[in-house]
Amino acid sequence: MTVLYGALAFWLAAWGVNTILARSRWSDLRAVRIFVPVLFGFTLLVLWQGLVRGLDVSPVILPAPTDIAATFANETDTLWVDFVQTVLKGALTGYLLGCSVGFLTALLIDRSAFLTAGLLPVGNFVAALPIIGIAPILVSWFGFDWHSKAAVVVVMVFFPVLVNVVQGLKETDPMQRDLMRTYGATYGQTLMKLRLPAAMPFVFNGLKIATTLALIGAIVAEYFGSPIRGMGFRISTGVGSLNIPLVWAEITVAAAVGTTLYGLVALIEKIVTFWHPSQRV
Amino acid sequence: MNENVRNPSEDTVIRAENLDLTFETTDGPVHALKGVSLDIQRGDFVSFIGPSGCGKTTFLRCIAALETPAGGTLTVNGMTPEQARKSRAYGYVFQAAGLYPWRTIAGNIKLPLEIMGFSRDEQEQRVKNVLQLVDLEGFGGKYPWQLSGGMQQRASIARALAFDAEILLMDEPFGALDEIVRDHLNEQLLALWARTGKTIGFVTHSIPEAVYLSTRIVVMSPRPGRITDVIESPLPKERPLDIRDSQAFLEVAHRVREGLRAGHSYDD
Amino acid sequence: MRKTFPVITVLLVITAIWYLGSWRMNTPWALQQAARAEQTLTTGELFKATMQQDRPRLPAPHQVVSELWKSTGAMVQRGKAFSKRSLIYHGAITLGSTLTGFALGVFIGILGAVAITYSRVMEMSLMPWAIVSQTIPIVALAPMIIVLSNAVGIESRAVPKAIISAYLCYFPVLVGMVKGLNSPGTEQLDLLKTYNAGVAASFFKLRLPASMPYLFTSLKIAIAAALVGTIVGELPTGAISGLGARILIGDQFGTPLAIWAALFAAAILAGVLVTLLGLAQGLVLKRMGMAR
Structure with missing residues (x-):
């Protein structure tokens, strides 16, 4: 029980530190802005550890963070194989393919105001649907290996990217388009010099949404059949065989990959759209 | 009307005859331009002044081929505005800087x-x-x-x-700036004009600005958008800022104000 | 009409492409069957054969529609609207957890937004994690959450499904409400200060009403996300009721028509829910004089 009380005490102390930091005059410092949420996250881990150890929760139900870390360290080979299968082959291939196709399709339909008017509402609607449900169909079309997972990812990321790019290309104001007309600019020149740069914040919005969707698609598609590797495969079999710490280790990898991919896209966004008011602060 | 159109000469850069343009809106048709005729000579600094809806911006946009008049003829450098646009005959400055x-x-x-x-x-x-x-x-x-x-x-x-480009078209370029900055930019613009000898079309709603800058001031009035007066400025080409306190300046300003009032009288 | 015409055209084109796809993808099997029966098919016969297979690789749109009718309208006519083979029954199960998860997610989202608006510690600690939470493929957790809630003695699958839904849908609400609650300008807040208004008054008289347009916009995103969450929660192992489970069962028994019908039912459900929220939005904002 002392473990639990210790954890609770740590929680209170950390909360106190954060409160003081947030109210202090250093609260806008970069270091503080990073330290506060990190301490908050660490506190949650400590609480989790304290609850599991203090209340003697069976590892089959909820393993302690330290158990998960130990499993992680022991099973790095398995985790790596699954990472390659699910993330590198399934998710990334699908992501790159789906985003490119979505982007190019947007450029194509942009030439026709009629197509834009017709596809935008349809695309918006489809982007909100549980597209993940087509996973079993695509698995039956493309087989158990990573190709079917990449196909699921392509379909899932296509619509959000399409819709955002089309929306972004509409984002220039009439004055800027008039200016290009006074220069006698061609469609291609206006696209390259004005509309594409102006669309970039939207493009990246779509790309960011797509990163999370790509991982979801690649993992869930494995529930419907996969070779004997892959994160989704390991999670569903791990749950069945009660190897719960391994499942949590896979989830940790998934979380880390998701955050890293998102962070990477956000970083590129920061570099490309440095001029946008939201990035200037 | 046609006293605005002088005898055609080599120096006529922009020539408008009887321009008509109507916009269809949900509240019915709006006569943006009706029977507008005007000649602009090489090296002129022409200001267009009038209340909103008088067609001053529309006229400038017609010259720039951003709008197409429904009736009348309009030539820029002896070409249609569309040809002039494609041959990059003019530079256009909008009210907002619109920099990327x-x-x-x-x-x-x-x-x-x-x-x-x-x-x-x-x-x-x-x-x-x-x-x-x-x-x-x-x-x-x-x-x-x-x-x-x-x-x-x-x-x-x-x-x-x-x-x-030979021609500079400016649509209320200083409208969003404060008075002090505007004075400074007006002075700079005059110096620039003197140095480059460009033909300038300048839309404004400030009387002092129009009088200070222009060699000719075109007064317009709304419903339908038309020209009510064209004033040749007697001011010298050299214009320090304090010319605005001179008798000649005040007389021109007075005539512009009269013109604006006359255009309004049977409306309100 | 000017708006719907392009949309209808696009939908027609998609349907046409779909038929083309069905024809191409179902051809090999039709040819195989014909060869087995030692028949030769004319082009017309072949086309017909690709449009009416029991287990097509890609069912034609009219097959999906008729399957959808068989498992909904036709069952109603026979008085079996809520039989276990009816999509109305499964749709209702899915709708139930979607709404539960939606309510939970909206509650958490609004609560979080209020905390973030009024407490700087909360803003600094919570906001980064809220963003991180959305980059984690939560569905990886779906089987886990089900095991976990079973282990703590919750038998019903509705609870874990609702938790997944809530996880997916709280974020748009949180972000939208933080934006909405902070949308009043300094002048408006200062005006209330000159009245010496308290925290509660400035919340209920200014911040909350000002946030309504933002709230409804995020609710529409959230309800769609909640439905995705429920269906994902129904997909992994062992579920027997709900639209997601129909997809799973259709996969296990090799009946593509059932999968497609369930997918269509989910799409219709999403459309109805978003439309209803849109109507509510129009009504509320109009009453509040905020309609645009």
């Missing part, structure tokens, strides 16, 4: 040069020249959002000057 935030000031000035296919060296040279003309040397590497509103507007004028 992802390009530096120099990059923005290069924009029309890139589109028109100038060589790299030529681009650099021209950017340097026009930055000097608008007094922005040393700011080429800055981004628009790092500059004040007045500096941004100067940069947008530099952008319009970069490809050295």
Whole structure:
């Protein structure tokens, strides 16, 4: 029980530190802005550890963070194989393919105001649907290996990217388009010099949404059949065989990959759209 | 009406005869221009003044081929406005600077040069020249959002000057700036005009600005949009800011005010 | 009409492409069957054969529609609207957890937004994690959450499904409400200060009403996300009721028509829910004089 009380005490102390930091005059410092949420996250881990150890929760139900870390360290080979299968082959291939196709399709339909008017509402609607449900169909079309997972990812990321790019290309104001007309600019020149740069914040919005969707698609598609590797495969079999710490280790990898991919896209966004008011602060 | 159209001569740059343009809106048709005739000579500084809806901006946009008049004839450099636009006969300055935030000031000035296919060296040279003309040397590497509103507007004028078009069309370029900055820019614009000898069409709703800058002032009135008076300015070409306190200046300003009032009388 | 015409055209084109796809993808099997029966098919016969297979690789749109009718409208006519083979029954199960998860997610989202608006510690600690939470493929957790809630003695699958839904849909609400609650300008807040208004008054008289347009916009995103969450929660192992489970069962028994019908039912459900929220939005904003 002392473990639990210790954890609770740590929680209170950390909360106190954060409160003081947030109210202090250093609260806008970069270091503080990073330290506060990190301490908050660490506190949650400590609480989790304290609850599991203090209340003697069976590892089959909820393993302690330290158990998960130990499993992680022991099973790095398995985790790596699954990472390659699910993330590198399934998710990334699908992501790159789906985003490119979505982007190019947007450029194509942009030439026709009629197509834009017709596809935008349809695309918006489809982007909100549980597209993940087509996973079993695509698995039956493309087989158990990573190709079917990449196909699921392509379909899932296509619509959000399409819709955002089309929306972004509409984002220039009439004055800027008039200016290009006074220069006698061609469609291609206006696209390259004005509309594409102006669309970039939207493009990246779509790309960011797509990163999370790509991982979801690649993992869930494995529930419907996969070779004997892959994160989704390991999670569903791990749950069945009660190897719960391994499942949590896979989830940790998934979380880390998701955050890293998102962070990477956000970083590129920061570099490309440095001029946008939201990035200037 | 046709006293605005003088005998055609070599020096006529813009010639409008009986222009008509009607916009269809949900509240019924709006007569933006009706029977508008005007000649602009090479080297003129012509201001268009009038209340909103009088068609001054529409007229400027017709010259720039951003609108197409429904009736009448309009030539720019002896060509149709569309041909003139394609031969890059004019630079256009909007009320907002409209600089691209992802390009530096120099990059923005290069924009029309890139589109028109100038060589790299030529681009650099021209950017340097026009930055000097608008007094922005040393700011080429800055981004628009790092500059004040007045500096941004100067940069947008530099952008319009970069490809050295004969004609400069300006649509309330200083409308969004405060009085002090505006005075300063007016003075600079006159100096620029004197140095380059360009033909300038300038839309404004400020009487002092119109009188201070122009060789001719075109007074317009709304519903339907038409020209009510064209005033030849008696002021000398050299104009220090304090000319605005002179008797001649006040007389011109008075005549413009009268013209604006006359245009309004049977409306309200 | 000017708006719907392009949309209808696009839908027609999609349907046409779909038919083309069905024809191409079902051809091999039709040819195989014909060869087995030692028949030769004319082009017309072949086309017909690709449009009416029991287990097509890609069912034609009219097959999906008729399957959808068989498992909904036709069952109603026979008085079996809520039989276990009816999509109305499964749709209702899915709708139930979607709404539960939606309510939970909206509650958490609004609560979080209020905390973030009024407490700087909360803003600094919570906001980064809220963003991180959305980059984690939560569905990886779906089987886990089900095991976990079973282990703590919750038998019903509705609870874990609702938790997944809530996880997916709280974020748009949180972000939208933080934006909405902070949308009043300094002048408006200062005006209330000159009245010496308290925290509660400034919340209920200014911040909350000002946030309504933002709230409804995020609710529409959230309800769609909640439905995705529920269906994902129904997909992994062992579920027997709900639209997601129909997809799973259709996969296990090799009946593509059932999968497609369930997918269509989910799409219709999403459309109805978003439309209803849109109507509510129009009504509320109009009453509040905020309609645009």
